[in-house]
Amino acid sequence: MLHQPGRFYTILEVDKDAMESVFYELKDQGRDVFLNPSEEVLSKYVISKKEPIVIASLITEAPLEKIDGVKTASLEKILVDICSNTTLFSAQQGAELTRIYETAFEKYTVSETKLLRYARRRNKKEVVQRLIKKQRDGNNY
Numbered sequence: 001m002l003h004q005p006g007r008f009y010t011i012l013e014v015d016k017d018a019m020e021s022v023f024y025e026l027k028d029q030g031r032d033v034f035l036n037p038s039e040e041v042l043s044k045y046v047i048s049k050k051e052p053i054v055i056a057s058l059i060t061e062a063p064l065e066k067i068d069g070v071k072t073a074s075l076e077k078i079l080v081d082i083c084s085n086t087t088l089f090s091a092q093q094g095a096e097l098t099r100i101y102e103t104a105f106e107k108y109t110v111s112e113t114k115l116l117r118y119a120r121r122r123n124k125k126e127v128v129q130r131l132i133k134k135q136r137d138g139n140n141y
Contacts, residue, residue: 013058076115084122102135
């Protein structure tokens with residue numbers, strides 16, 4: 001990204017059935033936690049917290065990686081999620097989204113098969129294909 005966001009938050013994706021349990025457990029620990037916040041809640045409350053945690057539903061068949069024994073999002077998942085949840089990732093839209101895709105393909109090995117499979121699952125295949133084509137064609141921002 002060219003413009004770095006001034007605020008950060010942790011996104012914790014869990015199975016749909018566990019969302020409320022995780023929410024209440026973190027709330028009981030005194031954490032600033034939000035369960036699937038709306039755009040209004042994000043802009044009014046989440047942004048003002050020092051270390052907010054957003055609880056979201058983990059999409060089935062999402063591409064995950066295990067790093068040091070911990071399941072985490074793969075690059076392909078992150079790239080698709082940014083396109084899919086424009087509320088949560090509002091700072092990463094427009095020219096920033098194009099820049100993110102270009103940088104990801106320049107610096108990392110991106111599995112297009114995995115990327116497009118997950119994009120199809122999130123109903124964003126056409127959007128992702130356009131972003132791939134745009135970065136390949138070398139279109140500037």
